[in-house]
Amino acid sequence: MRTLLAHITAFFRKRELDRDLDQELAVHLNLATEDNIRRGLSPEEARRDALIRFGGVEAAREHHRDARGLPWLDSMLQDIRYELRTLRRDAAFTTAALLILALGIGANTAVFSLGNVFLFRPLPVKDADRLTVVAVQSKADSDPDQVSYPDYLDYRAHSSAVFTGMTGYAISIVGLGYQGHADRLILSYVPSNFFSMLGIRPALGRVIEPGEGDAPKSGPVVVLGHSYWEKRFGGDPNVIGHTASLDGTAVTVIGVVPKEFVGPYNLVEMDGYAPIGMMGFGSNADFFTSREDHEVRVLATLKPGVGIPQAQAALNVVGQRLALEYPHADQGQRVRVFSERTARPEPAAADSKPLVATVFLMMVGLVLMVACLNVANLLLGRAAAREKEFAIRAAIGAGRRRLLRQLLTESMLLAVGGAVGGAILGNWVGHLLNGLRPLGDFPLRLAFAFDWRVFTYVAGVALLAGILAGLAPALRVSRTDLNLTLRESGRGLIGESGRHWLRNGLVIAQVAGSLILLVAAGLFIRSLTRAESIDLGFDPHNVLNVSLDPGLQGYSQPRAEALCRELLRRTQTLPDVRSASIAFSIPLGYYNNGAPVYAEAQAPSPSQHIPGAGLNAVSPDYFTTMRMRILEGRAFTDADTAAAEPVAIVNQTMAERLWPHRDAVGKRFSYTAASGPFVTVVGVVHDAKITSLLDAPGMCFYVPQTQHYQSIHVLQVRTAVPPESLAPAVEGLLRELDPNLPVYEVMSMEKSLEGANGFLLFKVGASFAGALGGLGLLLAVVGVYGVVSYSAGRRRHEIGIRMALGAQRGTIFRLVISQAVLLLGLGIALGVAAALGVSRLLASLLVGVSAHDPITFAGVSGVLMAVALLACFIPAHRAARVEPMAALRDQ
């Protein structure tokens, strides 16, 4: 150990030790010379004898260095210096190789960063590795979703055998007023054990303490999110202890959470936290008692040593008991436990996420493979050109292992360069994604930080790339027979056919790999187009959405209603406005309302599950504006006032489910309790996609806003011109009505459909797959071009002879192109076969398109063939223009 230390120190103190040694050797020679003079030799003789007996000063120095230092490191540095010099000389090769590797590694970095956000990075909370998400599926085939508050309490009370703690949060959009200014906040209502269970200590003030504000209408305090505190209060610590108003209720600001804790929800940073009891002041009075109202996102920490299956089993027991006790709400409900990381961003994603992750990791793996094959091919070509250099080096005594090491050094150097480039590229893509705001001012947060996991991954990938890309050429060169090479006067013909096969094989593999990527990209893109042409049941074109929440400014219900009436009236008078309406929520947006429905005179049996339905409160012109067809009965009118008979319009599905084969119009149902109050169905509307793009529409009903007040409003304007162009006019109207009223999410309906419940996932999937496919295409084209132009160059002599013997330029052109066609044909055939095998994996991620879609397969094959052949026109053209005499003279 000490010896090793001495060696390492010696390595780094090289200059000092060399000086020391030189001095010592000089002393030695002087002493020897003096001895010789004393023995009677002349000074010159004496010096000469001393030098002879010393036996080579340089050799002694070399031995000394080897003995004291790290000779392998020395020779490695030598290799690196040497290779850096050669790489610099061969700039075209180096640039191409670096670029290819950087693209391959960059794609990997970007995808891994994404995976890091959704899969790997733990939440900055206590025992993050044992944190789980508990969710329920209300039916066997529905997605895992939030839990009702009473159910949460039961699960929590009866699971202490498997969990050290269970807590939850209910995300809500609230208004926080402070000194006359109101903000719209994303806030979590949390049980009082939330902060203690997650081990979050306040950065300032205090957090909600166990026992604080669990009872309805208690705990009037708020804890601020760190970013919000900095943004809104400029990081002023004096805000602690002050009073603010939370949706109209006075609360005390008690603290600020630490900067690194952005909340329990992966994609959104919380602006604040309030005790769950505060929900009692809201409009949803049933929250604490209703088992139908699924609002709590449940988190639980496993006991050490307890696995998810055990926890699952324990909760199943509780779930079965709940189903028996509360059949109306909980029958058929299934409870699920996921590790927190798999349940990001929503537990609904947990089941398909491993598949999605596998598909994308496979795709980037393929990109990397194609990139490596490409670089290996470049290195092979280069090694062939350098064959003579290696033969000479071997002849003057470089060991085979040394040569091999040198080649690997070269590819590793390229890989390191590629990794640096790739990391920069990947980070840049990450930043692009960071800047992505899919929906207006919704604070989506994709924190692509460059952390050590990404770094380790990139470094590992680069190492692998270096070894993979360098191995084949290195082995080839080290096996070359140096006598033959030298004798062949450097033409390097040995193993020519063998090497050609290797290089051709590599290109074929590249083409095949790229084809698989392109097929995946094509399928995702076709899937997106199919999804976009799905019949939504409403017309999203030429509609402008503007959200407002008068409640934030302290509007009472009558004042808000007056404001909305006036807003609608004035909007309808604007030029280019066809119609305007106001609704609580928009289809496929971020929030929806729902309620259990009870048909009149169909009293549910005690053990029956009460169905839920989507609920929207709308103004009379809603169906005109959205172009949703009323199939029976009528739309709402201005006569449907608060004082008039309560009415509703139901969708087809609801009409058929509640009153099968009967006329729904005129029937009554309740969305409060089996005993009423009841609303009368006045119309049936065509089904529309409200909550999910892909699922069949569920039950859904609409009530007049006058009869069901909610503070959040979305003004929807159908326009005769591009909807965004009317945004300034509409916003101007709102400012006239109340300059202080904040408006948000001003965008066209088409744009808002790009959100998470709309096309976002298809778009992200298609653009990611498309980018990877494009990268694969580029790499394959570069690879084919490289090999074809290389071999055309090697065949210059042969081409010269052919032309001298009378071959036409067209024949030569075809000769070169036919090689490209052969390589591409084989690669594509291989790729298609492989893609048919693996594309089945994608089947469940595709919409409206088969995993073996012949159009996609034929299309991408054609594109790959065409683009690559186009690139090969360059070398073919060059070959066809060879001057036979010049080519023959060159030899």
Added chain:
Amino acid sequence: MANPKLDLLQGTLDVMVLQTLRAIGPLHGYGIARRIEQISGNQVLLNQGTIYASLVRLQQRGWIAAEWGASDNNRKAKFYSITRNGRKQLTADAAHWQRLADVMGRMLAMSPGGETR
């Protein structure tokens, strides 16, 4: 890192250096080389330069120590002396070489009939 295997010649040189330093006390490189040549009766053909690789090796193992000092005629020179660890090592090495020499001696004393003389 493992120490590189010493071939026989290297190994013998190290022992010779250690033995010289134990017998005579602190010496500079030239002095050690001369002394080895003298003791061996000029039998070993020693490239004096190789002694320095041996010296640095022994030094890194902690068997000898080095210090710049003044030589007889007041010249600055680097003096080497054996350390406690070096003495221990030398004792072990000496025993090893002694045994090897004995065995070799007996082997070479073997007569054609297989009898030892």
